[in-house]
Amino acid sequence: MIHLRGITQTYQGSQGPVEALRGIDLQITPGEVFGIIGRSGAGKSSLVRVINLLNRPTRGEVIVNGRDLTKLNDSQLREARRDIGMVFQHFNLLSSRTVYDNVALPLELAGMDKAAIRERVSPLLELVGLAALADRYPAQISGGQKQRVGIARALASRPKVLLSDEATSALDPETTRSILDLLRQVNRELGLTVVLITHQMQVIKQVADRVAVIDAGQIVEQGRVLDVFTRPQQPITKSLIDEILPQELPASVLQHVHQLASQLRTTAPGHVGQLLRLSYSGDNAYQPVLSRMVREYGVDMSILHGQVDEIQDQTFGSLALYATGEPARLNGAVEHLRASGVEVQVVESGR
Amino acid sequence: MFANFTEAMLELFVTSLWETIVMVGISGVVGALLGIPLGVFLRLTDHGGVLENGPVNKLVGWVVNAVRSTPFIILLVAIIPLTRFVTGSSIGTAAAVVPLTIAAAPFVARLVESALREVDHGLVEAAQAMGATTSQIVWKVLLPEALPGIVAGLTITFVSLTGYSAMAGAIGGGGLGDLGIRYGYQRFLPEIMLAVVLVLIFFVQAVQSLGDWAVRKLSHR
Numbered sequence: 395m396i397h398l399r400g401i402t403q404t405y406q407g408s409q410g411p412v413e414a415l416r417g418i419d420l421q422i423t424p425g426e427v428f429g430i431i432g433r434s435g436a437g438k439s440s441l442v443r444v445i446n447l448l449n450r451p452t453r454g455e456v457i458v459n460g461r462d463l464t465k466l467n468d469s470q471l472r473e474a475r476r477d478i479g480m481v482f483q484h485f486n487l488l489s490s491r492t493v494y495d496n497v498a499l500p501l502e503l504a505g506m507d508k509a510a511i512r513e514r515v516s517p518l519l520e521l522v523g524l525a526a527l528a529d530r531y532p533a534q535i536s537g538g539q540k541q542r543v544g545i546a547r548a549l550a551s552r553p554k555v556l557l558s559d560e561a562t563s564a565l566d567p568e569t570t571r572s573i574l575d576l577l578r579q580v581n582r583e584l585g586l587t588v589v590l591i592t593h594q595m596q597v598i599k600q601v602a603d604r605v606a607v608i609d610a611g612q613i614v615e616q617g618r619v620l621d622v623f624t625r626p627q628q629p630i631t632k633s634l635i636d637e638i639l640p641q642e643l644p645a646s647v648l649q650h651v652h653q654l655a656s657q658l659r660t661t662a663p664g665h666v667g668q669l670l671r672l673s674y675s676g677d678n679a680y681q682p683v684l685s686r687m688v689r690e691y692g693v694d695m696s697i698l699h700g701q702v703d704e705i706q707d708q709t710f711g712s713l714a715l716y717a718t719g720e721p722a723r724l725n726g727a728v729e730h731l732r733a734s735g736v737e738v739q740v741v742e743s744g745r
Numbered sequence: 746m747f748a749n750f751t752e753a754m755l756e757l758f759v760t761s762l763w764e765t766i767v768m769v770g771i772s773g774v775v776g777a778l779l780g781i782p783l784g785v786f787l788r789l790t791d792h793g794g795v796l797e798n799g800p801v802n803k804l805v806g807w808v809v810n811a812v813r814s815t816p817f818i819i820l821l822v823a824i825i826p827l828t829r830f831v832t833g834s835s836i837g838t839a840a841a842v843v844p845l846t847i848a849a850a851p852f853v854a855r856l857v858e859s860a861l862r863e864v865d866h867g868l869v870e871a872a873q874a875m876g877a878t879t880s881q882i883v884w885k886v887l888l889p890e891a892l893p894g895i896v897a898g899l900t901i902t903f904v905s906l907t908g909y910s911a912m913a914g915a916i917g918g919g920g921l922g923d924l925g926i927r928y929g930y931q932r933f934l935p936e937i938m939l940a941v942v943l944v945l946i947f948f949v950q951a952v953q954s955l956g957d958w959a960v961r962k963l964s965h966r
Contacts, residue, residue: 503876
């Protein structure tokens with residue numbers, strides 16, 4: 395569907411050439427919601443604009459629907475852009491046009507007649523829940539409603555791809571959720587391929603199937619959202635995930651571990667304690683792994699910290715345990731957990 | 746003091762007001778017809794514009810500035826050959842319309858250019874993403890979005906032209922300003938001068954109010 399090959403973008407800055415994008419390769423498959431996340435200045439806005447050539451890369455191929463956009467002439471490119479809808483952070487609605495006329499704009503530009511436009515626009519306004527506000531001007535509606543108009547407008551020409559440039563960054567959390575639900579809905583109902591860029595992991599977690607992490611103009615990590623969330627590889631990915639799922643244990647928990655370890659010396663000599671961090675996802679989230687471990691290996695445990703969350707109907711969670719028992723049995727318990735598909739990280743041996 | 750306001754004098758007032766309206770109206774409308782495309786051209790070729798072209802923009806901008814920096818009273822006489830070519834005469838109300846138009850066009854162009862600059866670039870980008878052509882961007886996005894600003898600019902133009910038209914007396918253009926100078930100043934009739942100024946004040950107020958009303962009607966921001 396979308397295939398970016400060797401995308402490089404260089405522009406002249408005040409202190410010599412600046413490389414905004416440095417050799418980006420991406421393949422986005424039809425019908426998926428593909429998220430691109432990065433900090434501000436990472437190049438994500440430049441990257442999403444490459445897909446409809448609002449931003450022409452210095453080098454590289456932009457293949458959308460089987461055509462390399464960089465090789466098209468002006469009128470072919472305008473034609474190709476009608477197959478790529480785009481929604482913007484600041485909505486970019488025309489203040490001089492009503493909600494209805496804003497949604498009608500791309501169709502007017504394509505030279506459609508009034509009756510055909512009406513047939514197209516009315517159902518779209520129904521879809522985004524704004525049929526009652528058709529005659530309002532953008533200044534008279536809320537931010538969330540404006541973005542719904544933006545989405546309806548982007549869908550008007552029946553594109554195959556929808557690009558979302560920080561579509562929810564100017565909205566409050568509740569409105570963000572409803573706009574993301576709408577994007578997910580159009581993705582499923584219309585079979586649209588959605589490429590969204592954001593700096594918020596929350597957005598990725600809620601709607602994306604796959605995610606690519608961009609840093610300093612390069613894709614540093616990509617994969618299925620669940621995989622990236624449960625096994626982030628790069629520091630930048632970890633820190634982005636950290637904002638919604640803290641990766642580090644709070645200091646109070648670590649202090650508590652020290653306390654438990656020193657108590658252990660007096661209460662149960664010969665036993666060892668280990669701080670274990672477990673992460674699990676998918677089906678094994680529902681297995682009684684922990685209770686089996688306690689029963690079969692005779693270890694004790696206290697749950698210090700943990701969270702369970704869900705990404706697109708897939709449960710995943712992480713737990714911090716302080717497990718105590720005889721050294722051999724403790725090792726056996728860890729092996730048992732690993733064999734059950736739980737990822738175990740032994741953080742600290744408390745002796 | 747009202748002894749000077751004879752019937753003939755009142756008639757002269759009416760004629761002069763009409764001459765002012767003709768000079769300001771025609772030069773304003775024709776100036777706008779020339780100035781609006783010129784302003785659009787300046788915006789499009791400017792840095793960050795859809796048809797960005799530095800050298801052309803600079804050249805046209807320089808010509809616009811040159812006309813705008815020429816004092817109107819000098820422009821009035823300097824272009825007499827052009828005036829004669831266009832109207833067949835170098836004196837009279839019709840002749841005054843030519844230099845007024847030449848003065849109005851670059852003025853309108855700069856005001857239109859700045860009104861267009863107020864249109865968020867995101868809107869142009871959105872239109873481009875929809876596959877809009879350059880002329881569609883101008884007609885469907887830039888001009889409608891900038892319309893309140895353009896109307897406000899035209900209001901300023903009409904008010905300024907009213908001031909300029911007072912100098913049209915130099916080439917026999919007539920009008921209220923000329924009446925004030927000839928009767929009020931040169932014939933020592935200060936009350937005529939005062940009356941002229943009062944009429945002009947009301948005239949300008951009316952133009953400004955009409956413009957403000959139109960801007961309010963057009964703006965949906």
